[in-house]
Each structure stands twice: as structure tokens, then as C-alpha cells.
Amino acid sequence: MVKLGIIGLGHMGGYHLSASKLITSLELVAIADPNEENWKKVKQSNVLKAHNYQDWIDKVDGVIIAVPTQFHFSITKDCLLRSKHVLVEKPITKNLQEAKTLFKIAQDKKRALHIGHVERFNGAIQELKKIIQNPFLIECYRVGPFASRVQKDSVILDLMIHDLDLITNLVNSNVKIINVIANKIQTEKSDLGVVQLGFENGTIANIISSRISQTKQRTMLIHQKNSFIKLDFTTQDISIYKNTSDSVKIGTNQLKYKQEGTIERLFVYKDNPLKLEIENFIKSIKTGKKLYDIKNDITALSLTLKIEKMVEEQFNDCGHIWNRKPTTTSMQKSTCI
Numbered sequence: 001m002v003k004l005g006i007i008g009l010g011h012m013g014g015y016h017l018s019a020s021k022l023i024t025s026l027e028l029v030a031i032a033d034p035n036e037e038n039w040k041k042v043k044q045s046n047v048l049k050a051h052n053y054q055d056w057i058d059k060v061d062g063v064i065i066a067v068p069t070q071f072h073f074s075i076t077k078d079c080l081l082r083s084k085h086v087l088v089e090k091p092i093t094k095n096l097q098e099a100k101t102l103f104k105i106a107q108d109k110k111r112a113l114h115i116g117h118v119e120r121f122n123g124a125i126q127e128l129k130k131i132i133q134n135p136f137l138i139e140c141y142r143v144g145p146f147a148s149r150v151q152k153d154s155v156i157l158d159l160m161i162h163d164l165d166l167i168t169n170l171v172n173s174n175v176k177i178i179n180v181i182a183n184k185i186q187t188e189k190s191d192l193g194v195v196q197l198g199f200e201n202g203t204i205a206n207i208i209s210s211r212i213s214q215t216k217q218r219t220m221l222i223h224q225k226n227s228f229i230k231l232d233f234t235t236q237d238i239s240i241y242k243n244t245s246d247s248v249k250i251g252t253n254q255l256k257y258k259q260e261g262t263i264e265r266l267f268v269y270k271d272n273p274l275k276l277e278i279e280n281f282i283k284s285i286k287t288g289k290k291l292y293d294i295k296n297d298i299t300a301l302s303l304t305l306k307i308e309k310m311v312e313e314q315f316n317d318c319g320h321i322w323n324r325k326p327t328t329t330s331m332q333k334s335t336c337i
Contacts, residue, residue: 002282005030005060007053007075009038011149012089012116013066017041019274020064025282030056057082062112062285064278065089069153073098076113080105085112085291087281090165091157091301094308099301103294112284112291114277117300119162120169121276123268124236128222128229129170131240131266137223138167138205142233144216146186154189156182156308160209163220164195164307165300173201175303182311185212190311238266 030048062085106113177198218233
């Protein structure tokens with residue numbers, strides 16, 4: 001039985017708490033949160049509760065860290081140096097060198113360091129990997145209403161990082177071109193971002209992330225030679241469209257377009273992705289295998305931070321004209337790397 005502690009019981013920490021209850025191979029020993037109101041989320045009487053994780057860190061094998069991003073580096077580093085396994089929410093840090101430092105400590109200590117890229121454990125993504133073949137265009141839409149809790153991170157770090165992580169893993173080619181356009185609407189950080197990526201193998205990706213939309217949508221569209229694939233992250237559904245014939249009929253006062261095709265709905269085993277993520281973390285602790293995924297984690301973070309820097313440069317160039325005035329002007333920045 002792996003003894004686990006959760007640091008931070010806010011929005012994501014609460015989800016981790018709920019998911020951990022579904023896993024029989026772990027024992028939740030303790031939680032830490034400076035807000036005692038969050039302690040009420042814990043119904044088990046035998047779970048230690050504290051303002052500071054250091055009060056109980058020696059009693060656990062590993063921790064889940066779900067605190068604001070600015071505290072990720074210091075807390076993760078401290079836990080790793082104490083030889084604790086760590087699952088930390090994404091992004092691991094806002095600094096690439098800090099992330100590399102943490103992975104180096106994890107390697108030296110032979111401890112697990114997993115990043116909370118929960119979409120990797122979405123059942124639809126697992127099935128998609130089996131059918132994707134040399135896509136020439138990938139479109140991602142990750143939009144939803146505004147939530148005040150995310151004000152300290154940009155939409156790039158908060159939402160888009162999920163799709164950047166998945167796309168770079170699926171395409172498995174180096175990024176050659178980046179086009180970025182973003183905007184501030186509700187916060188002092190970017191709330192809306194549109195990014196185009198061009199990969200060395202010819203694949204193009206178009207990613208739209210918004211946290212100021214009136215509806216929630218999490219989809220990925222894959223265009224490849226003989227099929228069009230639609231993936232819905234929320235429902236974990238995959239539909240495969242194949243065109244069989246099309247025709248145009250011109251009448252006296254009308255033009256009719258007819259298209260026929262097949263739609264295949266792929267069976268996806270649906271489970272709680274966060275539960276699967278924690279189970280994978282526990283498995284790594286128990287087996288000592290796949291303790292970290294440095295290549296994919298660093299690739300995703302590096303690309304995310306590069307885009308974040310481009311967005312900040314846009315804002316600096318535009319000054320007050322850009323801030324909260326989405327209809328007044330637009331700027332685009334393209335970079336070859």
C-alpha cells in the first residue's frame with residue numbers, strides 16, 4: 001500500500017482527493033492546505049490535516065502537488081530532496097531550467113516525477129494513437145467560460161499546454177514554424193490564444209484556446225489522407241469520417257452539393273482520466289519503472305514557454321492598445337526555429 005499526501009486542496013486538489021478514493025492501492029495519509037475551509041472536503045477521520053505539508057511529509061511515500069504554479073518548484077524540489085515521489089500539476093514550472101533541475105534531482109534520488117498532463121490518460125487519446133497515420137492537419141479547440149481561479153496563469157499555460165503536449169507527441173516531429181496571436185480580455189494575462197505550428201514532416205496544427213467563451217468545448221480534429229477524425233475529450237468519443245462520393249447538381253435557380261460517406265464511431269473504454277493518472281503514478285512508485293518522461297515533458301514545456309514568450313512580446317509591443325480591446329487591432333508574430 002502506497003502512502004500518499006495531497007498538498008493543496010483547491011480546485012484541482014479537490015479532484016485529486018475524489019479520484020484517490022477510487023484507488024485501492026493507495027492510502028491517503030494526509031493533506032495540507034492553508035485554508036481550513038478546504039479541509040472540509042476530507043471526510044475520512046484518519047487523514048492528517050495541516051496548514052503545512054512539512055508537518056507530515058515524513059509519514060508518506062509520495063505526494064500530489066496541486067498548489068498555484070509559482071509554488072511548484074520550491075515544494076517539488078523539497079519533496080524530491082526528502083526522497084518522496086511527486087505528481088505535480090502542470091505546468092511543472094514556468095522556467096525551463098527549473099524543470100530540468102527537478103528532473104535531475106528525481107534521477108539522482110530515483111524517485112518518480114510525474115506531471116499532471118491528464119489528457120494523456122483520456123481513453124479517446126489512447127485509441128487515437130492506434131489509428132492516426134501521417135496527419136496533414138490537426139485542429140484543437142479548448143474553450144470555456146471564465147473562472148477567476150486561473151488569473152495568475154495565462155491561457156497558454158492553463159489550457160493550451162494540454163494540446164501542445166498531445167500534438168507534439170502524436171506528430172513526433174520537430175516544430176519548424178510558430179505563428180501566434182493572443183489577447184487579454186478578463187485578466188492581465190492572455191485569455192485567448194490562437195497558435196499555428198508547422199512541423200518538419202509537413203504537418204500543420206491549428207490550436208485555439210479560450211477561457212472567455214460562453215460554452216465549453218474540448219475537441220481535436222485530425223485530417224489525414226483517407227479519413228477525417230473527430231475526438232471529443234469531454235465525452236471521450238471518436239468518430240471517423242470517410243468520403244465515398246460527391247457531386248454537384250446545377251438547376252435553373254439553384255446549386256446543390258451532395259456528399260456521401262461513412263461514419264464509424266470507435267469504441268472507447270471510458271474511465272476517469274485523473275484516476276488513471278494517479279494509478280499510473282502509484283504503479284511507478286511500486287515498480288520503480290517509468291519514473292519520469294523527461295523527453296515529452298520537457299518538449300511540451302519548452303514549446304509552451306516559447307509561445308508564452310512570443311505572446312508577452314506582442315503585448316509589450318502593443319502596450320495599452322492591446323489591453324482589453326480585442327476589436328481595435330491585431331498583431332501576428334511568426335518565428336522560424
